[in-house]
Amino acid sequence: LYLNFAKDNKLASFLQAYDQHLNMILGDVEETVTTIEIDEETYEEIYKSTKRNIPMLFVRGDGVVLVAPPLRVG
Amino acid sequence: MEVSHSVKERTIAENSLVILLQGLCNRVTTVELRDESTASGRVTNVDAFMNVRLAEVTFMDRQGTLCHLDELFVTGRNVRYVHIPDDVDIRATIEQQLQAIHRVRYFGGRDKGRKEFPRTKHR
Numbered sequence: 001l002y003l004n005f006a007k008d009n010k011l012a013s014f015l016q017a018y019d020q021h022l023n024m025i026l027g028d029v030e031e032t033v034t035t036i037e038i039d040e041e042t043y044e045e046i047y048k049s050t051k052r053n054i055p056m057l058f059v060r061g062d063g064v065v066l067v068a069p070p071l072r073v074g
Numbered sequence: 075m076e077v078s079h080s081v082k083e084r085t086i087a088e089n090s091l092v093i094l095l096q097g098l099c100n101r102v103t104t105v106e107l108r109d110e111s112t113a114s115g116r117v118t119n120v121d122a123f124m125n126v127r128l129a130e131v132t133f134m135d136r137q138g139t140l141c142h143l144d145e146l147f148v149t150g151r152n153v154r155y156v157h158i159p160d161d162v163d164i165r166a167t168i169e170q171q172l173q174a175i176h177r178v179r180y181f182g183g184r185d186k187g188r189k190e191f192p193r194t195k196h197r
Contacts, residue, residue, distance in 0.1 A: 016164065019091040025164060056164075058095060058156040060124065063108070 008034045011059070012070075022061030029054045075174040076119065081190055083122035084175055095120040095156060097167035105148060106155040111135040113146055124150030 013026035031052045036045050076099060078084055087093045095117075104114040105126055115131030131146040158164070179190050 017091060017094075019089075021090060023091040025091065025094065025158070054155075054157060055160055056158040056162070058091070058158055060150075060153050060155070062151065063154050 009063075010034075011057075013057070019061075022064045022067075024059045024061070024064070026057045026059060027055070029057045075170065077171075077174050077178050078121060084178070086122035088172065088175055090122075092120065092122055092124055093171045094158075094164060094168050095124065095126070097171045098156070098158070098162065101159055101162070103159060104157040105153060106157075107148065108152045108154045109136060110154075113148060115143075115146065118145075121150075124153055126150070126153065126156075 010032045011026065011029055012032075013029040015024060016027050017025040031054065033050045033052075035048045035050075037048060038045055076096075078087065087096060098117050099119065100116060102114070102116050104112055105128065106112050111134060113128055113131050113133045115128035117126060118129050119127040126148045128146045128148070129144065131143040133141050133143055133146060135141075181187060
């Protein structure tokens, strides 16, 4: 399952539980944080991405923007 | 098992996943806040609105500055994630919390005591 969060955070994980506020319990989470840095001199945009793995996570529904099934290749 | 003293909080908790967080009392966890700072410590209390009280806390703000606090209160709205320790059985924890609420609710037996949700007499 893929979840897209507020402020450019993505989570990929298995959904274990949810409630009506979209609070969720996720197992085996891989979090990807994307940031854009702008070089002061050249004004180039540099995309940076950091990943993190967390075994079990509770997520508050406030921050959830998108919930989607895994993308199938082809 | 600390059950809230308020009927409103009990019903909110009973019908949502906050009840799992309430079952994490006395566990050491990490709470990540909306503004990307983190607080690691022992959970002393969580209410139905997800306000979290922690003890013996290491607080790291967005810049990475660490600070040690004896107690910390985080407003529910500011919580982004809560790390759940590996040794927690989620289903069992939730069931234990629900049982604690039911014990409080049905205290005194069927015909005694003030009822939380009185049976309707007329329809």
